[in-house]
Amino acid sequence: MLSVKKMVGSPFAKSILVIVAALFATANIADSSEPLQLAQLSDGFNAEQTYMASCFACHSTGAAGAPKVGAGMLAEWTPRLEKGLDAVVANSINGVNTMPAKGLCFDCTDDDLRALVEYMIAASD
Ligand code: HEC
Known part of the structure; x- marks a missing residue:
C-alpha cells in the first residue's frame, strides 16, 4: 500500500x-x-450626489414643468404617483415630454433611477 x-x-x-x-x-x-x-445599484452609487449632479438643475426649480423636489413639495408628486411608482420610475428611465430619458444620467442603471425617484419623493415629504 x-x-x-x-x-x-x-x-x-x-x-x-x-x-x-x-x-x-x-x-x-x-x-x-x-x-x-x-448588485443592481452602480458601484458607489449615492442617490443624493447623483440627484445633485443630474436632476437638481430641473427638479429644484421646476424648470419646464418638472415636479419640484424639496420639503413640502409632496403635492407635486402625489398626482404623478397615482399611476403607481413603477410607472413613474419607467418615465424617468424612458423620458416623458420634456423630461429627458434617464434624466441625463446616462451611466445610471434602471435601479439607480428607481433609487433616485424614491430619494426625490422622500426628500419632498
Ligand atoms: C432637463 C430637465 C430635467 C432633468 C435634468 C431631469 N428631469 Fe425629471 N422631469 C423634467 C420635467 C420637465 C418633468 C415633467 C414631465 C411631464 O410630466 O411633462 C420631469 C418629470 C420627472 C418625473 C415624473 C415622471 C412621472 O411619471 O410623472 C420623474 C420621476 C423624474 N422627472 C425623475 C428625474 C430624475 C431621476 C432625474 C435625474 C437623473 C431627472 N428627472 C432629471 C425635467 C428634468
Whole structure:
C-alpha cells in the first residue's frame, strides 16, 4: 500500500494538488462574480450626489414643468404617483415630454433611477 507521505511527495500528487487549487480558485471567482450580477445599484452609487449632479438643475426649480423636489413639495408628486411608482420610475428611465430619458444620467442603471425617484419623493415629504 502507498503511504500518504509518498503520495504527497510524488509528482502525481503535486499535479493533483495544483488542479484542486485551480478548481478552488475558479470556484472562488465564480462566487465573487455572483454578488456583482445581483448588485443592481452602480458601484458607489449615492442617490443624493447623483440627484445633485443630474436632476437638481430641473427638479429644484421646476424648470419646464418638472415636479419640484424639496420639503413640502409632496403635492407635486402625489398626482404623478397615482399611476403607481413603477410607472413613474419607467418615465424617468424612458423620458416623458420634456423630461429627458434617464434624466441625463446616462451611466445610471434602471435601479439607480428607481433609487433616485424614491430619494426625490422622500426628500419632498
Ligand atoms: C432637463 C430637465 C430635467 C432633468 C435634468 C431631469 N428631469 Fe425629471 N422631469 C423634467 C420635467 C420637465 C418633468 C415633467 C414631465 C411631464 O410630466 O411633462 C420631469 C418629470 C420627472 C418625473 C415624473 C415622471 C412621472 O411619471 O410623472 C420623474 C420621476 C423624474 N422627472 C425623475 C428625474 C430624475 C431621476 C432625474 C435625474 C437623473 C431627472 N428627472 C432629471 C425635467 C428634468
